[in-house]
Amino acid sequence: MKLSTKGRYAVMAMVDLASTSNGNPVALADIAERQEISLSYLEQLFAKLRRGGLVRSVRGPGGGYLLAHASDQTRISDIILAVDEPIRATRCAPGSPVGCRVNKARCLTHDLWEELGNQIHLYLSSVTLANVVSRRVLGTAGVIDGPEAETAEAIPMVAAQ
Amino acid sequence: MKLSTKGRYAVMAMVDLASTSNGNPVALADIAERQEISLSYLEQLFAKLRRGGLVRSVRGPGGGYLLAHASDQTRISDIILAVDEPIRATRCAPGSPVGCRVNKARCLTHDLWEELGNQIHLYLSSVTLANVVSRRVLGTAGVIDGPEAETAEAIPMVAAQ
DNA sequence: TAAATTCCGACCGCTTTTCTCGGGTATGAC
DNA sequence: GTCATACCCGAGAAAAGCGGTCGGAATTTA
Numbered sequence: 001m002k003l004s005t006k007g008r009y010a011v012m013a014m015v016d017l018a019s020t021s022n023g024n025p026v027a028l029a030d031i032a033e034r035q036e037i038s039l040s041y042l043e044q045l046f047a048k049l050r051r052g053g054l055v056r057s058v059r060g061p062g063g064g065y066l067l068a069h070a071s072d073q074t075r076i077s078d079i080i081l082a083v084d085e086p087i088r089a090t091r092c093a094p095g096s097p098v099g100c101r102v103n104k105a106r107c108l109t110h111d112l113w114e115e116l117g118n119q120i121h122l123y124l125s126s127v128t129l130a131n132v133v134s135r136r137v138l139g140t141a142g143v144i145d146g147p148e149a150e151t152a153e154a155i156p157m158v159a160a161q
Numbered sequence: 162m163k164l165s166t167k168g169r170y171a172v173m174a175m176v177d178l179a180s181t182s183n184g185n186p187v188a189l190a191d192i193a194e195r196q197e198i199s200l201s202y203l204e205q206l207f208a209k210l211r212r213g214g215l216v217r218s219v220r221g222p223g224g225g226y227l228l229a230h231a232s233d234q235t236r237i238s239d240i241i242l243a244v245d246e247p248i249r250a251t252r253c254a255p256g257s258p259v260g261c262r263v264n265k266a267r268c269l270t271h272d273l274w275e276e277l278g279n280q281i282h283l284y285l286s287s288v289t290l291a292n293v294v295s296r297r298v299l300g301t302a303g304v305i306d307g308p309e310a311e312t313a314e315a316i317p318m319v320a321a322q
Numbered sequence: 323t324a325a326a327t328t329c330c331g332a333c334c335g336c337t338t339t340t341c342t343c344g345g346g347t348a349t350g351a352c
Numbered sequence: 353g354t355c356a357t358a359c360c361c362g363a364g365a366a367a368a369g370c371g372g373t374c375g376g377a378a379t380t381t382a
Contacts, residue, residue: 003164003277004369004370005370005371006369006370006371008270008274009371011273012270015269015270019269025327027327027328028327029326029327037371038371038372038373040371040372040374041370041372043328043329043330046328046329047328050328057328058327058380059326059327059328059329059378059380059381060326060327060328060380060381061325061326061380061381061382062326062327062380062382063326063379063380065328108293108294109172109173109176111293111298112172112237112288112293115298116164116284119280119281119284120277120280120281123276123280124277127273132269132270132272135269137272137273165339165340167339167340170340188358189358189359199340201341201342201343202340202341202342204360204361205361208359208361211359218359218360219349219358219359220347220348220349220350220357220358220359220360221349221351221356221357221358221359222349222350222351222357222358223349223350224348224349224350224358224359225358225359323382324381324382325380325381325382326381327378327379327380328377328378328379328380329376329377329379330375330376330377330378331376331377332373332374332375333372333373333374334371334372334373335371335372335373336369336371336372337368337371338367338368339366339367339368339369340365340367340368341364341365341366341367342363342364342365343363343364344363345360345363346359346361347358347359347360347361348357348358348359349356349357349358349359350356351356352353352354352356
């Protein structure tokens with residue numbers, strides 16, 4: 001799970017979309033103006049969000065973007081994962097932790113980063129767009145009954161090397 | 162709290178130091194070789210760690226670095242804070258959240274990032290060097306009786322702008 | 323057809339991050 | 353005192369990522 005401004009922009013835009021759309025498509029140009037993000041950059045982000053199945057698009061005049069799921073079914077972690085498509089966290093051999101164990105202390109930290117990634121993902125997947133729109137993001141935001149609840153694998157975080 | 166490779170290198174080096182020193186100074190050159198980090202880069206990191214009061218240095222032959230405190234009194238969060246000296250999280254006006262509230266959805270996300278920063282800090286301050294060395298970093302790593310337990314303010318995270 | 327809007331790929335300047343280099347300076351061993 | 357060992361320091365090169373631009377193509381409504 002990588003944390004960058006790109007992910008934050010995506011979340012900002014999705015919050016905007018969730019709060020201004022009432023079932024109607026919202027044009028990117030409108031979001032761009034309100035959130036002060038360049039249109040072309042937003043287009044890149046929404047291309048990824050669309051590929052990630054988080055939004056649907058409607059082309060032509062009157063078109064725009066729609067949430068693919070209800071705002072209380074869209075997790076913040078999904079948004080960030082969609083735009084930031086993260087990479088490996090350690091520079092151990094991808095897959096087999098071979099060069100990892102040779103040096104004793106070298107990857108003692110491995111478990112640490114992995115667990116930290118889990119913690120971050122745990123929190124961000126406990127918050128939905130609806131939570132943010134209604135300003136309910138503090139503390140344990142309450143476990144949600146998500147569309148599918150199996151997103152708890154190993155989550156890499158932050159760029160490596 | 163910013164998460165970068167710099168912070169990870171610092172933690173790796175500190176883990177190495179904690180696990181190889183038995184009260185004796187450890188030379189940076191040794192750590193550099195074991196952890197495959199360039200000596201000059203390590204020197205920069207340890208300069209910050211020293212300024213942060215996490216390590217002590219011994220100059221001259223036979224010199225090196227020592228932990229300033231016991232390894233179970235050194236929190237991972239302190240290490241990262243020392244080397245990464247973080248900055249503001251959002252691009253709201255520093256101090257007054259004025260330009261923040263003008264746009265409705267603009268900074269709805271503000272609370273979210275702040276709380277995420279708190280979560281990260283909470284986890285990393287619950288893990289000590291000793292925990293990592295003994296490979297005990299999973300789950301709730303057990304609250305420690307730190308030297309001082311007042312490090313729970315607003316923690317900015319990740320580069321802004 | 324004309325306008326609105328998403329879609330797409332390439333490219334670019336800037337900042338930050340990561341890392342290197344070339345020297346200093348203290349200290350212990352001999 | 354000299355010398356090797358190690359910390360100390362600042363300037364700057366190299367690389368990467370970010371935020372953005374541009375020009376166009378496809379699709380749909382009117």
